[in-house]
Amino acid sequence: MDDSPRTRALAFLRTHARPLERRLGDLLLGEPHPVVSACAVLDLLSGHRNPDGGLGHALEPDVRAPDSQPLAADFALEVTELVLASQAGADEGVRDRVAAFARGLVPYLASVAAPDGGLPIVLPTVAAHPRAAHWGDGEFPPALNPTAGIVARLRAAGVADPWLDTAETFCRERIEALDDRPDGHTAANVLRFLAASPDQDWARPRLAALGGRLGELSLFQLYPGEGYGLTPVDLAPLPDNPLRAFIPDDAVAAHLRALAAAQCPDGGWPVPWEPPGPAAALEWRGVRTVRSAWILAAH
Structure with missing residues (x-):
């Protein structure tokens, strides 16, 4: 019987994960009919859409709010990035659907952005609903996390819009004023923005x-360590990612070994923080299992 990490991961997803991660697992882990799976993923994302055009309903499992949140849009755009990176990403119809989905988020994002284009990661409305402790009262200022990552992913999806131009200017100005040691989440957003910038003379x-200082940043583990932190394979999951240029090969190898060793007996991966409830914990395990098994398969 096949007992490979991929097979065990798929078994976990089929037993425990929500439909979004089940279909994303089908798409990324080599099941047949990639275009069908990609369209199913986009349909499931659209099931979280609200009348304002944004996304909510616990799409990002740590925020159980039904109302739209920038965090949920960021989560969805990361999923569309995975769709475009899959076998289905070469299909013109799938690319058109990704572009239409991403374009549909822009009116909502523009409506909750500051006048200078910046977005907060969540809105204060999260405080009325169950949420992970790190979201506190939901009072967050507009910042590079998530604005820079959202801009980069919208551009990658083929979106053009006046608000996006304003948000891009916000990002450039904030990056020029950035201190030497942003946290790992901010740095990840900035690095994605810079790598995708059409103005490479500036970027x-x-x-x-910034890439040369990864080992100095809080909430980033250049080499495996204790506690929570983004890792090199979170930042640059595939071998051909341009951000790999800033990561030592032995750091990537060490994190791949740690990732493989972290797979649980049930085939899933654990969550290194405290989600707001048992449903959120299982949902996050599905999210992490899809991505972890995909990364390992790519190497």
Whole structure:
């Protein structure tokens, strides 16, 4: 019987995960009919849409609020990035559907952005609903996390819009004023923005400066360690990702070994923080299992 990490991961997803991660697992882990799976993933994302055009209803499992949140849009755009990176990403119809889905988020994002284009990661309305402790009272200022990552992913999806131009200017100005040691989440958003910037004369030196300081950042583990932190394979999951240029090969190898060793007996991966309830914990395990098994398969 096949007892590979991929097979065990798929078994976990089929037993424990929500439909979104089950279909995403089908897409990323080599099941047949990738275009059908990709369209199913986009349909499931659309099931979280609200009348304002945004997304909610616990799409990002740590925020159980039904109302729309920038965090949920960011989560969805990361999923569309995975769709485009899959076998189905070469299909023109899938690319058109991704673009339409991403374009549909823009009116909502523009409506909750500051006048200068910046987005907060969550809105204060999260405080009325169950949520992970790190979201507190939901009072967050507009910041590079999530604005820079959202801008980069919308551009990658083929979206053009006046608000997006304003948000891009916000990101450039904040990046130029960035201190030497942003936290790992901010750095990840900034690095994605810089790597995707069409103005590489401006972006390249800033990319090199921040990429060279990864080992100094809080909430980032250049090598495996205790506690929570983003890792090199979170930042640059595939071998051809341009951000790999800033990560030592032995750091990638160490994290791949740690990732493989972390697979649980049930085939899933654990969650290294405290979700707001048992449903959220299982949902996050599904999210992490899809991504972890995909990363390992790519290597």
